Amino acid sequence: MESPRGIEIFVDADACPVKEEIYKVARRHGLQVHVVSNAFMMVPREPMITQVVVDAGPDIADDWIAERAQAGDVVVTSDIPLADRCLKAGASVISPIGKPFTADSIGSALAQRSIMEHLRSSGEITGGPRPFAAADRSRFLQALHEAVERSKRLKR
Numbered sequence: 833m834e835s836p837r838g839i840e841i842f843v844d845a846d847a848c849p850v851k852e853e854i855y856k857v858a859r860r861h862g863l864q865v866h867v868v869s870n871a872f873m874m875v876p877r878e879p880m881i882t883q884v885v886v887d888a889g890p891d892i893a894d895d896w897i898a899e900r901a902q903a904g905d906v907v908v909t910s911d912i913p914l915a916d917r918c919l920k921a922g923a924s925v926i927s928p929i930g931k932p933f934t935a936d937s938i939g940s941a942l943a944q945r946s947i948m949e950h951l952r953s954s955g956e957i958t959g960g961p962r963p964f965a966a967a968d969r970s971r972f973l974q975a976l977h978e979a980v981e982r983s984k985r986l987k988r
Contacts, residue, residue: 841863841905842900842907842918855876858880861980866882872885901918903921908926919933930971
């Protein structure tokens, strides 16, 4: 179902390394951005960029985003369960490294997350994600631009 409002971008911001890129794309397209975090952070003082500080606690920022994201919106997160919830609401979801989450890929991402969680809980040292690189930033900009263009076509 089409939303009567315009496209909005929701940012799971606590550990997001591409906020400046999001602002750049949002300005270019005239989109509202919601920067959601558990603590205050500096965001540009612009009418189209709002900072939302939620209470600290597990999944509170995720819940805020998932309750508001709609079809045609874009969500930026590396949180796989949040990505799943937002996809089910019809939003496009992109990780900060430019990897889009899709209905076809989310099941395997959730399964892999579960396996890694099990390994960590059993004492395995699994390492963390690889360091964020310039290529990730470029890939993210391209993926965000493509998601916004797709959303614009859906809203027509």
